[in-house]
Amino acid sequence: MKPIVELKDVVKDYPLGKVTVRALQQVNLALDRGEFTVIAGPSGSGKTTLLNLVGGIDVPTSGEVFIDGRETSLLSDGALTALRLQKLGFIFQSFNLINVLDVVQNVEFPLLLQGGLTRAERRARVHGLIERVGLTGQVRQRPGELSGGQRQRVAIARALVTRPAIVLADEPTANLDSATGNDIIELMREINRADHTTFIFSTHDPEVMKRADRVVPILDGRVEADTYSRSQAVAEER
């Protein structure tokens, strides 16, 4: 099966004042459909940079990134934006909900950007997801009125509402206590199993890593050999 995300010889440099910092060096990586992958590494290892490239938020300095078969560095900003809208869902460390919109509106927002569904279809899908993340009682509340865990659930619903090929989660549990973080990971895991949605995480939380199919360790901008095999992880869980 063709990998859903593929990185070939990817190099990413950032200017930092007058010097250039190499955030990623010669990264080669292929991620399969339906996998629950963790990109693991300490702060400054290049985790987020890698995630940005995988999510079409940024393009590499050199090398190629293919998302669902399309090479991102060839795309215009508009096309890249469209790609993110159609193929990707995002879950952020600090939830990043739109403050002025309530739960339903936040979840519905990407569908409105996409267009193409009737109001009834949108409603059905939005309410289905809200039910699934367990927020049926909070539909008309705004982010400010929700707890951190509830907010991240809204974010998960928003990420899933377009039925994306890949869901990217940037340290989704970093701002949550461990119990809530576990619940969130559990929820995502469940969705991954039920819908075969591809999940790509960045984290440095060993508890999260334990739940992954695959752990891609990153250190000083280099991807090392996978230390946890999928089978290991699965086996451990079972």
Added chain:
Amino acid sequence: MNGLDRLALILWMGARNVALHKVKSFVVGGILFFGTLLLVVGGSLLLSVQDSMERSVTSSLSGQAQLYSADAKDDLALFPGGTMGSMDIGEISDFRGVHDTLLAVPGVVDVVPMGITDAIVLQGTELDRLIDRLRAATVVGDRVEVAMLSTELGTIAQSLEGDIQAAQAASADPAVQDAEIEILRRVGDPAFWAGLESEPEQALTFLESQVAPLGSDGKALYLRLIGTNLDQFEACFDRFRVVDGAQVPAGEPGLLISKRFYETQLKNPIAQVFDEVRQARDEGRTIADDPLLQEEVRRNVQQRKRVLFQVGPGDVDAVREGLMAAMPGSSGDLDTLLQRFLALDDANFDARYDTFYALIAPRIRLYDLPIGETVTLRSFTRSGYARAANVVLHGTFTFEGLERADLASVNHLVDLTTFRSLYGSMSDEQRAELADIRAEAGVGDVSRDDAEAALFGGGAPVVMQAVSEPAPAPAPAPGSAPQPTPAVSEAVAPLVSEAAPAPAPKVRPVPAAVVSSAEGREHPDHTLDDGLVLNAAVVLDPDDAPSLSTLQAALDAEGLEVQVVDWKQAAGLIGQLVTVLQVVLWVGVLVVFIVAMAIINNTMMMSVMERTQEVGTLRAIGTSRAMVVGIFMVETLVLGLIAGALGAGVGLAVVGVLHAVGIPAAADILVLVFAGPRLYPVVSSPWVLQSIGLVVLVALVSALQPTLLAARTSPAVAMSPKE
């Protein structure tokens, strides 16, 4: 459906963001609010002022348009500003043609001929008048009158002596005052009056040449005259109203003086103070509280001679008795009584006002130029020749609503014939008279083309003919055939007259017939429509008014060299005032907007920077740059509409209150600007909408740059901080 839902969502976000970002909304919204308020109120005032001023000017003097010569040296200014310098606006050479051409244009109601000139009225002093009366009484031998007048003159001489003695104290050359006192003492001497009986001429000459100059200075009164067809004028300008006296009968010469001018410039100053205090008290001020009024009253007591000298000898006793009755317990001579009487305070004012007008006013010369009196108007023609005309002052007039406007009262009205003679155009009689003089002197006109032949080489038969054939009476006129304007004719005529002693045989009189026809081309006859006209008012049908360019085109098509200007241009200073107000408002608005734009831009920039995380998130989850711009612009639009609507609402309320109460015309010039004592501003609904639109536009423009900057936010900002 999606588009609509998306729009609804963006609007919702905009509104919510306005509510959420309170500081930004408050600052930006506040500026937009005041911007709209300023626009609505300022615009409404300006429109109302423009409107009322247009009504003021067009319905009092200018008509909707004014016409004057296309090659005038100066711009026409119906209301002069500041300087009284005379302007040269040329002449309309074919007024009848202009009149007929314009009346053929649909919507033109009438064309009123006019002319503007300055005139002077010289006024004698009280002493002059008394001496004149004395001369008249002496001539007819009215002994009673002579006796009374001599007493009167004696009293005045005594009083003047006091003044001169006072002045002597401060004089550099006391000998001058000594001589003057000497003269006055002679008048006080009974021997002098005995001399009047024996040698009346000697005594009168002494009074006229020696005593009269010692009286206070006589006044030269400057009048700016607008000559017009007075009955046509009255029919065309509905604000025109005769106040005192009556309109000048059609076709007769006559003068109407502006009521305001009449009251403020020509009324006895003592009476003016009574009027002034009366008005101040009607407005709620009191003498006790107002230092200005106290000063007026104090000065009034000092200048009581302005009444004292004017009370005729026969009236002195009546006035004294009246004053003593009005002020029980008082006594003394008239001067003492007046001094007491004029010491006004809040308690005695009303009674004394009534006493003044009932007792004193009818016995003095209340106005320098009484209605019904013949006035000698003097002027200088453009070429510098003195002209004079006698007209009867028929009455005073005002323009309704502009009663208190000084600027509207600078113009006085006179019939066209009088205007023409003052301006320098000759009447038929004057023409005939000049012709007689010339015929007598044997002077003729010499045109440049045949001057040589006429003066030096001319054939003898022509001279013979001239001598043997004097020009018929009503014929030869000033000016040779190609002469273009009466102004030139005016310049030429006296020159020729001065040249009269030139030897007759050298000059060839122009045959009468030739002169008549040449003259005929200029002024075929002196009916009102065909004589000299400098400018003209065009009165238009308000419901069907043709544009000024239509009028201009009609005139141009006939080859008439006349320019059409709108009331604003024609009005001069006042017209410019509208433009100045417009400029002031727009500069104010511009400054406010520039400041507003800077502040809005800055505030938006800060707001955008605060919200980079939000924008990054929007971008990351697939919001296009255009959509981000849209979201921010809609937010600004919503804020602009809310603030604009509030500002417009408050603005409407302010205008509503002003409309109900009226803005008082605090300064005199405002009376004219407001077309009345108060301005009742109104607002037009298109202007309110335009104001909101303009404010929203300003907001959007100033928000554009920060918004575009926001749209460039990298989606990576949404992710955890870079490692």
